[in-house]
Amino acid sequence: xxxxGDVHWYQDGGAGGRxxxxxxxxxxxxxxxxxxxxxxxxxxxxxxxEFGERGFHxxxxxxxxxxxxxxxxxxxxxxxxxxxxxxxxVADMSEAxxxxxxKAITPAMSPLEIERAALAAFLDFSTEHKEIYRIIDExxxxxxxxxxxxxxxxAKLIEQRLAAGTAAGEFRTGLGEVHAWALMGMNVFxxxxxxxxxxxxxxxxxxxxxxNDMLANGIARKGxx
Numbered sequence: 001x002x003x004x005g006d007v008h009w010y011q012d013g014g015a016g017g018r019x020x021x022x023x024x025x026x027x028x029x030x031x032x033x034x035x036x037x038x039x040x041x042x043x044x045x046x047x048x049x050e051f052g053e054r055g056f057h058x059x060x061x062x063x064x065x066x067x068x069x070x071x072x073x074x075x076x077x078x079x080x081x082x083x084x085x086x087x088x089x090v091a092d093m094s095e096a097x098x099x100x101x102x103k104a105i106t107p108a109m110s111p112l113e114i115e116r117a118a119l120a121a122f123l124d125f126s127t128e129h130k131e132i133y134r135i136i137d138e139x140x141x142x143x144x145x146x147x148x149x150x151x152x153x154x155a156k157l158i159e160q161r162l163a164a165g166t167a168a169g170e171f172r173t174g175l176g177e178v179h180a181w182a183l184m185g186m187n188v189f190x191x192x193x194x195x196x197x198x199x200x201x202x203x204x205x206x207x208x209x210x211x212n213d214m215l216a217n218g219i220a221r222k223g224x225x
Contacts, residue, residue, distance in 0.1 A: 097125060123204035163175070
């Protein structure tokens with residue numbers, strides 16, 4: 001279960017900082033009480049298990065409410081449809097990934113240490129929540145806007161970290177959007193190999209350290225361009 005705390009109905013901050021409107025998810029569905037927030041959290045956690053195990057099309061609202069231990073009618077207090085729940089879940093998972101990285105980073109870390117800590121945190125998170133890969137991948141077809149927002153938002157955060165590293169004099173100049181997407185793509189597939197498939201005996205910290213060494217030293221022989 002994700003249990004990230006506050007639930008975020010709308011995901012914004014995509015490329016260019018634009019906000020993506022979600023009119024189909026009514027604002028008055030937002031829970032106003034602590035009890036309501038706990039029920040919503042139960043539904044999102046149950047949906048993560050259901051969609052992760054069965055996929056979007058095979059998952060059912062009745063099964064999700066049974067997993068959550070809430071009445072079927074309660075579902076519609078928070079969501080208009082299975083699609084709306086899936087959309088909210090993708091945003092919730094995306095936020096959880098960002099929260100895990102923020103918790104792993106401290107102000108005293110150098111830019112390279114930040115990248116290592118963020119990747120290790122992502123690997124830890126993905127190992128514990130393997131369903132995230134299936135759900136995010138399925139979002140490409142179920143809710144393409146959420147799929148794009150997820151990756152655009154993370155890439156923008158990486159780009160900001162690269163810019164901060166350059167400003168600190170520890171990264172070279174000229175790093176930008178392409179580098180951020182390349183780094184994110186590498187992290188995604190490293191996560192697939194070592195967190196989801198889980199073969200081998202390398203810890204998240206060891207994997208992150210290897211990737212960090214490549215970032216620091218490159219792969220070309222010294223003196224080659």
